[in-house]
Amino acid sequence: MSVSLARSTLWSTKEPADRIRLRMVAGAEPTPSVLEAAQAGDPEALEAVLRYLHPVILRFLSFKFGAAGSPVEDACQDCMVEIIRSLPGYRSRGSLKAWAMKLSFRTARRNRQREALERGLSLDDFPEAVFSVTPGDRAPALDLLRAMRSLTPKKRDALLLVEVFGLTAKEAAGVVGTLENTIRSRARHAKEELAVALEPGGAS
């Protein structure tokens, strides 16, 4: 039987949690058994969960605030620590990603460096040491981030959560604490505004 190496099947869930050897690359979503092991305190499983969540959080914060550098890195660290502490209480009612983004959303909002984040270094380019971007994607992605600065924070959040990070409207509503329809409406308006801004000769 061939073993598919899809992201979610990189682990053998047949192994006991304490003997799981994690052959995970960044971005792989932990299986329920690994998640369970991480909640029970297994250090390797915890690392694997964090490896999965770190890129999500860092990208989310970078795109949300349009910032890069130490303010974002510090905020991301705060979120990671919050996730480590809260993970035992996670109940798999929604996706792990949505749960982590909800925590991050709130942690970043309370973050002492929030002001630094908001007025911080603008993400005019993707730092080579942090992001991996293909040449073809770089320019349109940066254009989009520049155009997103004209959006209100609420519309920007809705757009990112639904369109970039693939959360359902329900999950996104849980992250920002509003209704599903509100999220859909904000995302739709955001896309309409971006369409105008990104047109040749547009606002951006």
Next chain:
Amino acid sequence: MSGDQDPVEPALAALREVEVRPDHTEAAVRRALLRNRSPDPSPRLRWARFALAAALLLLALPFFATEPADESQAPALVRLAGGVLLQQDQASRLSLFDAGPTLRVELEAGRVALRLMGDRRERVVQVVAGPVRVEANGTVFSVEREGDEVEVLVTEGAVKVFSRGESLGLEAPRRWTVDGPTALSVAPAGLALLAEEVWVEPLQAESSQPEAIGPEAIGPEPETEPKPETEAEPEQGPEASAKQATSIKRAPHRAQASGEASPSGLRARRRNRRAPSESRSLPTDAAPDPTPNPPRASTPSEEPAAAPQARYQAARSQARAGQGQAALRALRTLAQEAHPIWSPLAHLERIRLHAQLGEAAQAVDAAEAFLQSHPEHPLAPEAQSILCRLDPEHEDCS
């Protein structure tokens, strides 16, 4: 918006493809794990929690040594001369001073509930809890203190609260809290809920009886007693509270004879009181109580009705004794049950406890869930107040 000319979709697709380098993630994960193992970033808070837990443990040690474990959660009931009933939680510590027209209770820690029976306008009862003084006659109220945090609940009559140079009259039903140096805040609450919360039925009701403590058992008023008429802050010097006071440390009160203030009598009075209190109209600024007729009221003889109350109080005692996580587990279980009174109260207590423990994210989650499941509850404003304090930019706070 997904047509061929749409410039947004290709840009979104490009943004989705931006990835974080694995080596960067690896380093960040290591850093987060190391940071998590390092001491708490707020050492002052950690120290304060440790000191509080240690102090509570020291206070509770004598009781552990002399009392059976099954009574450890039961509040003590004390009958003072002149028709004053005093109920004291475990781990609470207080001193009494009798000065003729004034009975003064100095609450150092924990919770005390007072029922002032009959028309006692000629005599004032003062409860001094840190920077807060509460004066009352002919009423039922409780005062709870943890450090500088004081909570006053009034379920019958009225009290007057003096704090930080200000005074405020509280008519039942009211909850008053002071959170450190912040301003006074009064949140309306349902009378029936508060009544349940203030006056706890002793767990060992059948075997316990209040003990009469006459004036001879109470020390004279200290010379430095502040004048009750003034609205100045009560003095807090150690000389004012230490000497000549009768310190009551929680003790079970048992007797063979059944007296006027026996627990069964209390229970009967409470049942009698419940009916009129349900029909009493709340003040105009108080939200209507959505649970005025809990099933328990219609079936007073059913035993299970008492269980949630005891569990709720036990969880609160656990929290006060520093067993926050155990208390949270018990409260979560109770909150998930469908009890009309105690489930929402347990839910709200969870929110408070998470907030006290510094678990802001959990507190916010719990507050959101509370507001979603009990939007019309009389205590919903308090849940929202905590939510907005922890997360001022929350959608519900704008």
